[in-house]
Amino acid sequence: MEKLLELASMSADQVEIYAIKQKSDSVTFENAKLKDIDSSIQSGLSLRIIKDGKTGFAYTKNLHDREGLIRNAVDSLKGGVEGQLDFPYTKDIAEVDSYDSAIESLMNEKLYEECSRICEYLTGKTKGQINVNSEITTDDIRIINNQGTDIANKSSHYSLTPFVLYPGSYASIYRMFRRKKFEAVPNDFLDYILHTYNSSEKEVSLKSGKVKTLFLPETMYVLMWRLRFASNGKNIYVKESPLIDKIGDTIFDERVTIFDDPLNDNFPGARSFDDEGIPCRRLDVVRNGVLRNFYYDLFYAKKMNTQPTGHGFKSAMWGGETVSLKPTPSLQHLFIEPGNKSIGEIINSIDKGIIIPEAMGAHSGNIPNGDFSVGLSPGLYVENGEITGHIKDAMVTGNIYDLFNTVLEIEDTVHPSSGGTFPAILFDNVSVGTKTS
Amino acid sequence: MFEKLKTILARIDADYADIRYEIKKETAIVFNGNELTSIGSNSTDGYVIRVLRNGGLSSIAYTKETDTENAIRTVVENALLISKNKKVPTRFAKTGSVKDTFIPQLNEDPRSISMEEKLELTRKYNSIPLHKDKIATTNIGYSELIREKYFVSSEGSEIREELITPRVGGTITAKDGNILQNVRVGIGGSSGFAILRNVEEQFEKKTSIAIQLLKAKPVKAGAYDVIINPDLAGVFTHEAFGHFSEADLIEDSPSMREKMKLGAKLGNEILNIKDDPTLPDQLGHYKYDDEGVEARPTQLMKGGVLTGRLHSRRTAAAFDEPISGHCVAEDYRFAPIIRMGTIFIEPGDSSIDDLFQKLDDGLYLLDAKGGETSGENFTFGTQYGYVVKNGKIVEMIRDVNISGNLYQTLKNIVAIGNDLELCRPGMGGCGKGHQSNIRSCHGAPHILIKNVVCGGA
Numbered sequence: 042m043e044k045l046l047e048l049a050s051m052s053a054d055q056v057e058i059y060a061i062k063q064k065s066d067s068v069t070f071e072n073a074k075l076k077d078i079d080s081s082i083q084s085g086l087s088l089r090i091i092k093d094g095k096t097g098f099a100y101t102k103n104l105h106d107r108e109g110l111i112r113n114a115v116d117s118l119k120g121g122v123e124g125q126l127d128f129p130y131t132k133d134i135a136e137v138d139s140y141d142s143a144i145e146s147l148m149n150e151k152l153y154e155e156c157s158r159i160c161e162y163l164t165g166k167t168k169g170q171i172n173v174n175s176e177i178t179t180d181d182i183r184i185i186n187n188q189g190t191d192i193a194n195k196s197s198h199y200s201l202t203p204f205v206l207y208p209g210s211y212a213s214i215y216r217m218f219r220r221k222k223f224e225a226v227p228n229d230f231l232d233y234i235l236h237t238y239n240s241s242e243k244e245v246s247l248k249s250g251k252v253k254t255l256f257l258p259e260t261m262y263v264l265m266w267r268l269r270f271a272s273n274g275k276n277i278y279v280k281e282s283p284l285i286d287k288i289g290d291t292i293f294d295e296r297v298t299i300f301d302d303p304l305n306d307n308f309p310g311a312r313s314f315d316d317e318g319i320p321c322r323r324l325d326v327v328r329n330g331v332l333r334n335f336y337y338d339l340f341y342a343k344k345m346n347t348q349p350t351g352h353g354f355k356s357a358m359w360g361g362e363t364v365s366l367k368p369t370p371s372l373q374h375l376f377i378e379p380g381n382k383s384i385g386e387i388i389n390s391i392d393k394g395i396i397i398p399e400a401m402g403a404h405s406g407n408i409p410n411g412d413f414s415v416g417l418s419p420g421l422y423v424e425n426g427e428i429t430g431h432i433k434d435a436m437v438t439g440n441i442y443d444l445f446n447t448v449l450e451i452e453d454t455v456h457p458s459s460g461g462t463f464p465a466i467l468f469d470n471v472s473v474g475t476k477t478s
Numbered sequence: 479m480f481e482k483l484k485t486i487l488a489r490i491d492a493d494y495a496d497i498r499y500e501i502k503k504e505t506a507i508v509f510n511g512n513e514l515t516s517i518g519s520n521s522t523d524g525y526v527i528r529v530l531r532n533g534g535l536s537s538i539a540y541t542k543e544t545d546t547e548n549a550i551r552t553v554v555e556n557a558l559l560i561s562k563n564k565k566v567p568t569r570f571a572k573t574g575s576v577k578d579t580f581i582p583q584l585n586e587d588p589r590s591i592s593m594e595e596k597l598e599l600t601r602k603y604n605s606i607p608l609h610k611d612k613i614a615t616t617n618i619g620y621s622e623l624i625r626e627k628y629f630v631s632s633e634g635s636e637i638r639e640e641l642i643t644p645r646v647g648g649t650i651t652a653k654d655g656n657i658l659q660n661v662r663v664g665i666g667g668s669s670g671f672a673i674l675r676n677v678e679e680q681f682e683k684k685t686s687i688a689i690q691l692l693k694a695k696p697v698k699a700g701a702y703d704v705i706i707n708p709d710l711a712g713v714f715t716h717e718a719f720g721h722f723s724e725a726d727l728i729e730d731s732p733s734m735r736e737k738m739k740l741g742a743k744l745g746n747e748i749l750n751i752k753d754d755p756t757l758p759d760q761l762g763h764y765k766y767d768d769e770g771v772e773a774r775p776t777q778l779m780k781g782g783v784l785t786g787r788l789h790s791r792r793t794a795a796a797f798d799e800p801i802s803g804h805c806v807a808e809d810y811r812f813a814p815i816i817r818m819g820t821i822f823i824e825p826g827d828s829s830i831d832d833l834f835q836k837l838d839d840g841l842y843l844l845d846a847k848g849g850e851t852s853g854e855n856f857t858f859g860t861q862y863g864y865v866v867k868n869g870k871i872v873e874m875i876r877d878v879n880i881s882g883n884l885y886q887t888l889k890n891i892v893a894i895g896n897d898l899e900l901c902r903p904g905m906g907g908c909g910k911g912h913q914s915n916i917r918s919c920h921g922a923p924h925i926l927i928k929n930v931v932c933g934g935a
Contacts (some may be wrong), residue, residue: 405859
C-alpha cells in the first residue's frame with residue numbers, strides 16, 4: 042500500500058487508498074435440517090486521487106499491476122469529475138471495541154451445533170416450518186492518504202436468525218441475534234418467536250380501512266428508508282428531498298428521536314472513522330420530533346459548504362463489491378430511542394389493529410416523498426389486546442411525515458434489525474387495503 | 479488459464495469439484511443532474527471452488543491465488559461437516575462434459591467504443607429530461623459489465639464464456655412544490671452497444687410521464703380489476719410465479735413443494751409460461767450456466783398446468799426432474815444459485831381493444847417499480863397508471879403498489895393480449911440471497927387480471 046501511495050503521488054495532488062479484507066462463514070438450516078455451509082475470503086483495494094480539482098477513481102481485487110491501477114485512476118480524471126475536496130489528516134481517533142479475537146477460532150462445527158440446538162428447541166413447540174441462518178464475518182479495513190492519515194479498524198460480527206414460517210410461504214416470524222462474538226441464543230429470545238407465531242397461526246380476514254398498526258423492529262427499515270433518503274446530504278444538494286429548509290422544524294411526534302451512533306460498540310459494526318477517514322460521532326437526525334441534521338460525506342459537505350459528518354461510506358442500496366463503490370453519504374448505525382412500554386403492554390393496548398413483522402416492497406413507491414405501500418408478509422391481527430390470527434393479501438399505505446405524527450407508543454427495548462437498531466412503534470389510523478371492502 | 483485451474487482442481491480430494499475463475503470488467507459513467515459524478519473502467523477477478531464429497535456440497539469464494547491452499551482446506555472441511563450431518567446425501571444430476579468457448583456475436587462490441595463516445599451518449603440522454611421545466615434532477619448513467627468466465631470441472635468440462643452487458647438508464651425526478659415524482663428510464667441488453675443508440679424517444683416519453691405524475695392523483699386503497707402492461711406483467715411473472723419455479727427456493731419447504739407439484743392446475747387455462755435463456759439477443763441470454771450445463775428452454779406452465787421447473791444439478795437430482803441449466807452466479811464472489819433467464823407469458827389472442835372492453839371499469843397500470851415475493855404472496859410497485867371507465871382511460875393515477883396471492887392471481891388472469899414484449903432494462907437487477915442478477919429478463923403481453931389489491935392513499 043505504501044508503495045502504491047508513493048507511486049500514485051507522482052501523478053496526483055492528493056491520494057487515498059482504502060484496503061479491505063473480509064472473511065465469512067455461513068451455516069443455514071431449512072425445515073430444521075442442515076442445508077448449506079459456505080465460506081468466502083475476499084480482499085481488494087480502491088485508489089482515489091485528486092488532481093487540479095478533479096477526482097480519479099480505480100479499484101481492484103488483486104493488485105497484479107500497480108501501474109495499471111494508477112493508470113485507470115488517472116484515465117478517469119479525464120472525464121472531469123469534480124473533486125474540490127481535501128482528504129483529511131486523521132489521527133488519535135476514538136477507540137471502539139468492535140472486534141473479539143475469539144471469533145477467529147470459531148469453527149463452522151460450532152455454528153452447526155448452535156443452529157441444530159435451536160431447531161431442536163423449536164421443533165415440537167410449533168407447527169410452523171423452522172429455518173435458521175447463521176454467519177460469522179470479520180472485516181479488516183485500512184485507509185491511508187498522502188496527508189499522513191493511516192488508520193485501521195477490525196471488526197467481528199456474529200449473527201443468527203431463527204425463522205418460523207407460515208405454511209405455503211416464506212412469510213415468517215423472525216428476529217436477528219447479533220453479537221461481536223459467539224454467544225448462545227437465550228431461550229426467551231426463541232420463546233418470543235414461538236409465542237408470536239403460535240398465537241397468530243389462524244388465518245383471519247380484515248376489511249380495508251384505517252387501523253392501529255404496530256411496526257416491529259424488523260419492518261422499521263421500511264419507514265427509515267424514506268427518512269434516510271430525505272436527510273441524505275446528496276439528496277439535499279440535488280433538491281430531491283422534502284426536508285430542505287426544514288432543519289429546526291418539528292416534523293415528527295415529540296417522543297421520536299432518531300440518531301446515528303457509530304461509536305456505540307455494544308452492537309457489532311461500531312466505527313471510529315468513516316470510509317474516507319473522517320472521525321465518526323453521534324449525529325441526531327430527529328431529536329424530540331425536531332429535524333436536527335442532515336448527514337454528509339466529504340464531497341457533498343463541500344458542495345453544501347458545511348462540515349462532513351463522518352458518514353462517507355462505500356455502501357450501495359443493493360450491496361455490491363465494496364472496493365468498486367465510491368464513498369457516499371450513508372447512515373450505517375441508525376438507532377431510534379426506546380420509549381417506555383414493553384411490547385406486551387403495547388399489544389395489550391390495541392383494541393383492534395395489526396402488527397407488521399415482515400413487509401414486501403419497501404423499495405417500491407415514491408421514496409423521496411416519504412410514501413410507502415408495502416405488502417404484509419404476513420400481518421398479525423390484534424383484537425382486544427391479543428394476537429388472534431394472521432391476515433394475508435393485505436397492504437399498508439402511508440407517508441412517514443403523517444405516520445410519525447400519529448405515534449401511540451414506542452417500545453422500551455431496541456433490537457438490532459436490518460437497517461438499524463430499533464424499538465417497535467405503534468401508530469394510529471394507518472390505511473390497510475385488503476380484498477374485503 | 480484452463481491448465482492453471484486444472485492444477486488447482488487436481489489438488490482437491492473429492493467425489494466432484496469445479497472451479498470458476500472470472501475477470502469482471504466494469505465501465506461506469508454517472509450523472510447526477512448536470513454533474514458528472516463518476517467515470518472509469520476497472521477490472522477485478524476471483525475464484526469460486528465447489529466440492530461434493532460423501533454427499534456434502536460446499537463452496538468457497540476467494541480472491542488471491544495465494545489463498546488457494548487455505549480455500550481448498552476450508553471447502554473440503556465444510557463438505558465433510560455437511561456430509562456427516564446431512565441425512566439425505568446431495569447428488570448431482572448427470573450431464574455430459576463440455577469443452578467449448580462461447581463468445582457472443584455483438585452488434586458493436588462496447589470494448590471498441592471510446593470512453594468519450596460513451597460519455598457523450600450518456601450526456602445526450604441525460605440532457606433530455608434536464609431541459610424540461612419541473613424536472614428537479616436525474617440520476618442517469620452508462621454501465622458496461624463484462625464477465626469473462628473460465629469453468630473447469632473434475633468431470634472434464636472446460637468452458638470459456640463471455641457475458642457482455644451494456645446499459646444506459648436511471649431515474650428522472652420531477653418536482654412541484656413539495657411533491658416529488660420519479661420514474662425509471664433506460665435500455666440495456668446482451669446484443670451489443672448498438673441497442674443503446676437512437677433511444678431518445680424513451681427518455682422523452684419518461685420525462686413527460688414524470689411531469690404528468692406531479693398532477694396525478696393517488697388511488698383509493700382496495701381491490702380492482704386491472705390491465706397491466708407487458709413490463710409490469712413480466713415483473714409479475716418473474717416475481718410472483720418465476721421465483722417459485724426455482725427449485726432451490728421450494729426444495730426444503732414441504733408445504734410449497736406440495737402446492738408446486740408438476741401437473742398441478744394452478745392457472746387459468748389460457749396461461750402459458752416459459753423460461754428460455756437460449757433466446758438470442760435477449761438480456762437473459764447465455765449458453766452455459768455456472769455449473770457448465772447447457773441452458774435449455776423450459777416450459778413452466780401450459781394451459782394453466784405446472785409442467786416444468788428451473789434446476790441446478792443438485793435440485794434436478796433431488797426432485798428427479800430434467801436438468802435445465804439455470805444455475806447462475808452474480809460474479810466471482812458467489813457460488814451459483816438457480817436463476818431465471820428470460821421468463822415470459824406466451825402471447826394470447828386478445829387485442830388491446832378487446833382487453834379494455836372486457837375490463838370496462840378498473841385500472842390500467844404500467845411499468846414496474848420493484849417487486850418482491852414471499853411465497854404465495856407478492857407485492858410490486860407500478861410507475862404510473864390510469865383509471866378506466868367504460869373501457870376508456872379517464873385520468874392518471876400515481877404511486878400504486880399491487881399485492882396479491884400467487885395462486886388466486888394465476889386463476890384471475892382472464893385475458894391475455896397478443897402483443898408480447900420482452901424487457902430491456904437499463905438499470906436494476908433481481909436480488910436473491912446476497913446476489914443480484916442484472917441479466918434477468920422477463921416479458922409478457924398486456925394481461926387482464928380480476929380483483930387485485932392495490933395500495934393507494
